[in-house]
Amino acid sequence: MGVDLAEVGRVRKLLRRDPDRFRARCFTDHEWAYAHRFKDPSERLAARFAGKEAVMKSLGVGWRHVPWKDIEITGGGAPTVQLSGKAARRAESLGVRRVLVTITHTNGQALVMALSLGDHTPLQ
Numbered sequence: 329m330g331v332d333l334a335e336v337g338r339v340r341k342l343l344r345r346d347p348d349r350f351r352a353r354c355f356t357d358h359e360w361a362y363a364h365r366f367k368d369p370s371e372r373l374a375a376r377f378a379g380k381e382a383v384m385k386s387l388g389v390g391w392r393h394v395p396w397k398d399i400e401i402t403g404g405g406a407p408t409v410q411l412s413g414k415a416a417r418r419a420e421s422l423g424v425r426r427v428l429v430t431i432t433h434t435n436g437q438a439l440v441m442a443l444s445l446g447d448h449t450p451l452q
């Protein structure tokens with residue numbers, strides 16, 4: 329399991345200061361486009377940022393080892409997690425088959441919990 333809490337205000341500032349760099353480093357095209365469907369994209373981006381950290385925790389790694397964009401948190405209905413690159417290799421080495429996340433946010437904070445499941449985890 330992993331959990332993370334992000335301050336939306338911090339993300340709002342980063343977004344104002346250098347949006348291109350923030351995007352290139354942290355977000356996939358899907359995440360960026362989804363967040364920009366809303367008047368203030370900061371809330372959804374903060375949730376995706378927290379989500380990536382929560383997923384890293386559930387995989388027992390940190391951002392020094394896994395690039396942010398290797399973990400994508402989809403938007404539009406129930407969120408899903410897509411792993412690629414180093415994150416996908418880490419999951420494979422642990423026998424993780426599926427990663428679940430649940431998200432909540434306000435204009436102040438975004439909270440995400442993640443759960444990494446293996447082949448033998450009962451799932452209903």
Ligand SMILES: CC(C)(COP(=O)(O)OP(=O)(O)OC[C@H]1O[C@@H](n2cnc3c(N)ncnc32)[C@H](O)[C@@H]1OP(=O)(O)O)[C@@H](O)C(=O)NCCC(=O)NCCS
Binds near residue numbers: 372407431
């Ligand atoms: C889903 C719902 C409960 C969210 O509650 P909320 O208090 O408005 O908003 P929160 O900040 O707590 O949650 C927002 C997040 O819920 C998640 N979410 C949306 N639909 C979801 C669903 N069907 N199942 C699980 N999570 C969902 C999303 O990740 C969303 O964040 P995102 O837009 O950044 O991806 C509410 O929008 C709703 O009732 N929608 C109608 C669909 C429905 O009945 N779903 C039942 C699933 S519990």
